[in-house]
Amino acid sequence: xxxxxxxxxxxxxxxxxxxxxxxxxxxxxxxxxxxxxxxxxxxxxxxxxxxxxxxxxxxxxxxxxxxxxxxxxxxxxxxxxxxxxxxxxxxxxxxxxxxxxxxxxxxxxxxxxxxxxxxxxxxxxxxxxxxxxxxxxxxxxxxxxxxxxxxxxxxxxxxxxxxxxxxxxxxxxxxxxxxxxxxxxxx
Amino acid sequence: xxxxxxxxxxxxxxxxxxxxxxxxxxxxxxxxxxxxxxxxxxxxxxxxxxxxxxxxxxxxxxxxxxxxxxxxxxxxxxxxxxxxxxxxxxxxxxxxx
Amino acid sequence: xxxxxxxxxxxxxxxxxxxxxxxxxxxxxxxxxxxxxxxxxxxxxxxxxxxxxxxxxxxxxxxxxxxxxxxxxxxxxxxxxxxxxxxxxxxxxxxxxxxxxxxxxxxxxxxxxxxxxxxxxxxxxxxxxxxxxxxxxxxxxxxxxxxxxxxxxxxxxxxxxxxxxxxxxxxxxxxxxxxxxxxxxxxxxxxxxxxxxxxxxxxxxxxxxxxxxxxxxxxxxxxxxxxxxxxxxxxxxxxxxxxxxxxxxxxxxxxxxxxxxxxxxxxxxxxxxxxxxxxxxxxxxxxxxxxxxxxxxxxxxxxxxxxxxxxxxxxxxxxxxxxxxxxxxxxxxxxxxxxxxxxxxxxxxxxxxxxxxxxxxxxxxxxxxxxxxxxxxxxxxxxxxxxxxxx
Numbered sequence: 001x002x003x004x005x006x007x008x009x010x011x012x013x014x015x016x017x018x019x020x021x022x023x024x025x026x027x028x029x030x031x032x033x034x035x036x037x038x039x040x041x042x043x044x045x046x047x048x049x050x051x052x053x054x055x056x057x058x059x060x061x062x063x064x065x066x067x068x069x070x071x072x073x074x075x076x077x078x079x080x081x082x083x084x085x086x087x088x089x090x091x092x093x094x095x096x097x098x099x100x101x102x103x104x105x106x107x108x109x110x111x112x113x114x115x116x117x118x119x120x121x122x123x124x125x126x127x128x129x130x131x132x133x134x135x136x137x138x139x140x141x142x143x144x145x146x147x148x149x150x151x152x153x154x155x156x157x158x159x160x161x162x163x164x165x166x167x168x169x170x171x172x173x174x175x176x177x178x179x180x181x182x183x184x185x186x187x
Numbered sequence: 188x189x190x191x192x193x194x195x196x197x198x199x200x201x202x203x204x205x206x207x208x209x210x211x212x213x214x215x216x217x218x219x220x221x222x223x224x225x226x227x228x229x230x231x232x233x234x235x236x237x238x239x240x241x242x243x244x245x246x247x248x249x250x251x252x253x254x255x256x257x258x259x260x261x262x263x264x265x266x267x268x269x270x271x272x273x274x275x276x277x278x279x280x281x282x283x284x
Numbered sequence: 285x286x287x288x289x290x291x292x293x294x295x296x297x298x299x300x301x302x303x304x305x306x307x308x309x310x311x312x313x314x315x316x317x318x319x320x321x322x323x324x325x326x327x328x329x330x331x332x333x334x335x336x337x338x339x340x341x342x343x344x345x346x347x348x349x350x351x352x353x354x355x356x357x358x359x360x361x362x363x364x365x366x367x368x369x370x371x372x373x374x375x376x377x378x379x380x381x382x383x384x385x386x387x388x389x390x391x392x393x394x395x396x397x398x399x400x401x402x403x404x405x406x407x408x409x410x411x412x413x414x415x416x417x418x419x420x421x422x423x424x425x426x427x428x429x430x431x432x433x434x435x436x437x438x439x440x441x442x443x444x445x446x447x448x449x450x451x452x453x454x455x456x457x458x459x460x461x462x463x464x465x466x467x468x469x470x471x472x473x474x475x476x477x478x479x480x481x482x483x484x485x486x487x488x489x490x491x492x493x494x495x496x497x498x499x500x501x502x503x504x505x506x507x508x509x510x511x512x513x514x515x516x517x518x519x520x521x522x523x524x525x526x527x528x529x530x531x532x533x534x535x536x537x538x539x540x541x542x543x544x545x546x547x548x549x550x551x552x553x554x555x556x557x558x559x560x561x562x563x564x565x566x567x568x569x570x571x572x573x574x575x576x577x578x579x580x581x582x583x584x585x586x587x588x589x590x591x592x593x594x595x596x597x598x599x600x601x602x603x604x605x606x607x608x609x610x611x612x613x614x615x616x617x618x619x620x621x622x623x624x625x626x627x628x629x630x631x632x633x634x635x636x637x638x639x640x641x642x643x644x645x646x647x648x649x650x651x652x653x654x655x656x657x658x659x660x661x662x663x664x665x666x667x668x669x670x671x672x673x674x675x
Binding site for chain 3: 019022023025026027029031032033034035036038039058059060061062063065
């Protein structure tokens with residue numbers, strides 16, 4: 001089972017990212033589960049969303065404490081939220097940021113052998129979609145960093161969800177897939 | 188409710204429904220009356236206001252004379268008809284045995 | 285054929301309601317049920333579901349409208365949660381006493397105060413005595429399936445009782461997971477059209493909901509009790525038929541690794557999956573732990589529970605509600621009652637978990653099993669323990 005935790009701010013579509021991953025996996029015949037950290041949310045407040053993907057039936061219904069993958073949609077979250085909490089050794093953290101990996105390593109308490117994936121998703125989103133909403137862009141980074149699915153697998157769910165604006169979101173995802181840089185976070 | 192007064196639980200209808208429509212007509216509410224209205228036929232104008240105002244639909248129209256009789260099975264003796272009669276044809280009198 | 289779709293559990297429920305071709309829906313929105321009724325209102329507006337959607341100003345009116353509609357012979361649906369269930373509560377009791385086969389999805393959520401929008405079982409437990417048949421489901425699939433099952437059971441002429449499908453708020457309603465949707469065409473004659481045994485009809489007038497005098501009220505309650513207990517046989521029949529047609533076999537009490545279990549965890553509702561994962565893990569570690577998942581709460585499967593739980597040394601009953609000033613968790617007190625007077629009862633430990641949506645981890649269930657094994661050594665009965673309480 002792969003457990004992914006998304007960190008975002010209300011209104012940035014973190015929950016949508018989680019859903020897109022789950023729906024794509026289910027369409028491929030896998031088992032998947034997506035849910036937000038439940039509750040009333042307001043625009044701008046930090047939010048969490050979770051996705052589990054497995055070849056076996058998924059029994060558990062709880063938030064993800066020890067993710068294999070963490071995706072941080074908003075760089076400003078790094079300062080206040082322990083985004084890397086519980087990240088499994090050897091796990092990967094994907095961050096939308098200008099910073100370089102060594103700066104990230106200094107700022108976050110990463111486990112052994114954690115890998116860091118960096119992408120300037122805000123810039124890509126602004127250029128491709130026209131707004132700094134990074135959820136679909138980050139999907140590309142997520143897929144590059146984890147290899148759990150290919151960008152092509154996300155096309156149908158994205159089309160269904162975004163309709164007319166799907167093409168731009170798909171482009172953003174594909175660009176992030178190309179531009180995401182992954183480094184090993186050697187301890 | 189089953190028709191008998193004290194049904195066994197097996198005899199109750201589903202959901203205790205009452206299958207006899209308008210079953211309250213069996214209740215002799217006229218037993219409550221301590222006064223009954225008496226109409227002076229000379230003064231009665233056959234206007235029908237006693238029938239209109241009766242809260243219990245206890246007034247019956249005599250088809251032959253046009254006058255409004257009292258159905259003592261239901262009349263509770265409230266006196267509203269006596270109060271409303273425009274010709275003061277109705278007086279309330281005590282029920283005697 | 286069935287269609288495997290990733291979808292939010294709330295929508296899997298609305299899909300099933302649509303396929304049941306309900307006649308009347310009357311509901312008022314309340315978190316976390318909102319997606320269910322919003323989706324249904326959209327379906328009606330789009331013409332995908334030919335039903336009357338009665339907008340009402342409160343849950344009390346919703347249930348009243350459902351009673352009226354059902355009394356007139358309509359297949360009726362509503363949904364609510366928490367404060368909404370409490371607001372409609374007086375009519376909830378009336379619906380069952382009037383033998384109206386309404387189906388209601390309750391997105392179980394805690395009762396205020398303090399105000400909580402998160403899931404637990406306190407709302408349904410406060411209405412245990414209402415006389416409704418009560419199912420508890422634990423996955424999107426069982427949610428979808430039990431809408432069909434609920435109507436088939438409720439409308440059976442030998443039953444005619446309103447039925448609740450309980451699904452944990454948020455932990456079920458708002459999760460996206462794969463569901464095998466049953467297509468309307470493939471329901472076949474599993475769910476025949478509603479054929480009312482009693483009905484408001486101007487051509488054949490009856491009075492529904494009359495007054496009940498001291499002289500006959502006791503008999504009326506006895507009649508209701510009898511039909512409630514007798515419904516179990518029909519529920520089993522319907523589950524069997526469902527299993528034959530659709531390949532998913534449901535039972536009042538489901539077991540996992542109970543045959544040689546010394547410790548059995550008893551769970552009900554959406555957290556049962558996490559419990560199952562925990563039992564799986566403990567079994568791999570060689571621990572003799574099992575899980576019982578209660579699917580039917582009313583009528584209460586006392587006999588099944590006695591049979592399945594007796595061989596264990598200790599059972600750990602997990603409640604998602606507390607009955608203040610009472611014997612602890614409602615489910616546990618019912619299980620204890622089920623054993624009273626029977627020899628061979630195991631030690632029964634009670635744990636309160638997941639109040640107002642608090643996460644319950646696999647490790648919590650492992651702790652529960654360990655704690656139960658410690659308690660049984662004491663022999664003395666112990667009061668309930670609240671998992672995760674900060675003291």
